[in-house]
Amino acid sequence: MAIAYQVTFDCADPAKLSEFWAATLGFQLDSPPPGFASWPDFLKSMNVPEENWNDASAIVDPDGVGSRIYFQKVPEGKVVKNRLHxxxxxxxxxxxxxxxxxxxxxxxxxxxxxxxxxxxxxxxxxxxxxxxxxxxxxxxxxxx
Structure with missing residues (x-):
């Protein structure tokens, strides 16, 4: 049986990079959890400070076929060639x-x-x- 996976990007601006890759791949931003109209509503309910709302983002294939792609904020910038692309x-x-x-x-x-x-x-x-x-x-x- 195949193992499900997601691809994760370390980045400086998860919101901006997830929007780029969503447009590139024909994906869409991941929906907030059930019961929440938006990600800000969910993050407020979890008491996440507003300055941390752009710490992560994710995109998904609207047809449910492709893997989820996750973007996480990291403090360091990219300095060398990717080992995976x-x-x-x-x-x-x-x-x-x-x-x-x-x-x-x-x-x-x-x-x-x-x-x-x-x-x-x-x-x-x-x-x-x-x-x-x-x-x-x-x-x-x-x-x-």
């Missing part, structure tokens, strides 16, 4: 025309730059093309 296949299935794939990848680069991402580096190796991107906090991910 996401590859986002936006070009379609393998075997699709190479030029069509590039076009789809470049379209996604433009969309994500509009959301705050940065294009970092292009790769074309052994017949595969991908672009390394960085999210608004500098975390690397690839568009394939």
């Amino acid at each position: 996401l590859d986002l296949r936006v070009s379609g299935p393998r075997g699709t025309s190479g030029e069509k794939n590039r076009e789809k990848i470049y379209q996604e680069v433009a969309r994500l730059q509009g959301l705050g991402a940065t294009k970092f580096h292009e790769h074309n190796e052994m017949g595969e093309f991908w672009i390394i991107m960085q999210d608004p906090e500098g975390n690397e991910f690839c568009l394939t």
